[in-house]
Amino acid sequence: xxxxxxxxxxxxxxxxxxxxxxxxxxxxxxxxxxxxxxxxxxxxxxxxxxxxxxxxxxxxxxxxxxxxxxxxxxxxxxxxxxxxxxxxxxxxxxxxxxxxxxxxxxxxxxxxxxxxxxxxxxxxxxxxxxxxxxxxxxxxxxxxxxxxxxxxxxxxxxxxxxxxxxxxxxxxxxxxxxxxxxxxxxxxxxxxxxxxxxxxxxxxxxxxxxxxxxxxxxxxxxxxxxxxxxxxxxxxxxxxxxxxxxxxxxxxxxxxxxxxxxxxxxxxxxxxxxxxxxxxxxxxxxxxxxxxxxxxxxxxxxxxxxxxxxxxxxxxxxxxxxxxxxxxxxxxxxxxxxxxxxxxxxxxxxxxxxxxxxxxxxxxxxxxxxxxxxxxxxxxxxxxxxxxxxxxxxxxxxxxxxxxxxxxxxxxxxxxxxxxxxxxxxxxxxxxxxxxxxxxxxxxxxxxxxxxxxxxxxxxxxxxxxxxxxxxxxxxxxxxx
Numbered sequence: 001x002x003x004x005x006x007x008x009x010x011x012x013x014x015x016x017x018x019x020x021x022x023x024x025x026x027x028x029x030x031x032x033x034x035x036x037x038x039x040x041x042x043x044x045x046x047x048x049x050x051x052x053x054x055x056x057x058x059x060x061x062x063x064x065x066x067x068x069x070x071x072x073x074x075x076x077x078x079x080x081x082x083x084x085x086x087x088x089x090x091x092x093x094x095x096x097x098x099x100x101x102x103x104x105x106x107x108x109x110x111x112x113x114x115x116x117x118x119x120x121x122x123x124x125x126x127x128x129x130x131x132x133x134x135x136x137x138x139x140x141x142x143x144x145x146x147x148x149x150x151x152x153x154x155x156x157x158x159x160x161x162x163x164x165x166x167x168x169x170x171x172x173x174x175x176x177x178x179x180x181x182x183x184x185x186x187x188x189x190x191x192x193x194x195x196x197x198x199x200x201x202x203x204x205x206x207x208x209x210x211x212x213x214x215x216x217x218x219x220x221x222x223x224x225x226x227x228x229x230x231x232x233x234x235x236x237x238x239x240x241x242x243x244x245x246x247x248x249x250x251x252x253x254x255x256x257x258x259x260x261x262x263x264x265x266x267x268x269x270x271x272x273x274x275x276x277x278x279x280x281x282x283x284x285x286x287x288x289x290x291x292x293x294x295x296x297x298x299x300x301x302x303x304x305x306x307x308x309x310x311x312x313x314x315x316x317x318x319x320x321x322x323x324x325x326x327x328x329x330x331x332x333x334x335x336x337x338x339x340x341x342x343x344x345x346x347x348x349x350x351x352x353x354x355x356x357x358x359x360x361x362x363x364x365x366x367x368x369x370x371x372x373x374x375x376x377x378x379x380x381x382x383x384x385x386x387x388x389x390x391x392x393x394x395x396x397x398x399x400x401x402x403x404x405x406x407x408x409x410x411x412x413x414x415x416x417x418x419x420x421x422x423x424x425x426x427x428x429x430x431x432x433x434x435x436x437x438x439x440x441x442x443x444x445x446x447x448x449x450x451x452x453x454x455x456x457x458x459x460x461x462x463x464x465x466x467x468x469x470x471x472x473x474x475x476x477x478x479x480x481x
Contacts, residue, residue, distance in 0.1 A: 001044035004065040005091055009045045011061055016054055019097070022046040031072060031092055034080045035139075039435065041084035043070070046092040052172060052180060052211040058093065059209065060178030068465045069093040071205035073116060073144030078351065079434030081151065081204050081470050090468060095146050098211060101125050109217040110169065110186055115146025115210050122215075131217040134161040134252075138335055146210040152202035154430030156334075159386035160252045161218070163430065164201065170214035171197040175207070176461040186214045199456070204432050205467040207460040219291040225298035226287050226327035227306060229318035230280025234360030234385070237284050240314040241386055244286075244305050250298065253287040256363075256385040260378070261337045268343040269336045272329070276317050284385070285334050287327075337382055338391075346396040346404040350416050354425035356388040363390060366419050370394055373415060374408075389429040392416060417444060433471045442473065 013021045023045045033040045049055045068090035072082045084090045099116040106129040119140040126132050137155040153164045169186035183197045200208050231237045237256050244251050259281050265272050288298040302320050309315040321327035341347050354362045367379035376397030383391040394412055396404040417427045421444050433441050453472050464474045
């Protein structure tokens, strides 16, 4: 621990009590690595403020002492975005103690919550008042609101409701100089210059520490239906989705799954079974909901839409879940793809997006290009067809060593990213840049984009003390690296 870090820890403990600073190595250890186990850092302490005022006081003192801080919520980053530097030059600033639902107004469809609120707890709080927060993802039991805001999280309901950016109505945050940005008011019109809230969303804690958010709620689901359909190709799947555009207010999820991903789940995930009797090259998972008593029942809606799809030869076969248990079983297949692929051997995962109209071609042609360039590999894609988000995985050749991904990521991932850029897409769809994609962002972005990103970072954080090494690369004095 450096002298400056020690001074900060002692001051925080003296002012806010022993809960506000953790220095026990065993207690710190679980928070030093990333979700996937790819990155490991060091930190001499975790600072745990219990209020926005405490965050502001800690940040103010850290700025004076020149101590870098890494904001952290549930530590579920997929790109090493919440992992401290390996040299121990930063302390972790945990928002987990700030976990209050400050206000939940059902009539306003509004929830004001602190950054440390866990997503699943927000779901429960909203449901208790007949509302829901329409964003969900696999890490909902540990991901926090602050992290979701800071990474502009997506998930399986983006098709209807958009990413976190579209669900945030207001923000409270502490900026690198310790000042508090109070932008929680859910104003529909506000033309006071630059939108600081939007700058902070997706900034990965590099511009400010999100302490609270005003979030959009929607009516709770009264009924839902889930269907699984077999289709000939991603092109047929996209046409099927387009055929359902008239029911856009009811269709909340439309996921595409290739046959080989389904086969891996059936092989490696106990208790799973194929939803359809026959073999199909591609599959889609569709969820429809009803939020009002006068709405068409979701099962009847899906039956009607799929019947029309059969007439147009857009679907080869389909099954509508007959029970909630069967609906969950369908979703378990989709949610278990990454787990099944890990069980089958090493792989490189890419969270990318392309224009929706180009997604079918990319899923097929991109996989062929990778397999041709790297013989023995097996490439495939699945994901959120309606919003262009492709989870593009490259699996290792048979009998590859466990460190295959680490050995080959420096060659294969840039190849994939070049394909993405050529298709007019983005190398990060919903997981952020963190440290994993920082260099690729710099390599593939226009000079205008990088100049703007670095200028914004330097303007907000001239000392480069907020989450250093993430998103953009600046020297400790704020200069370019």
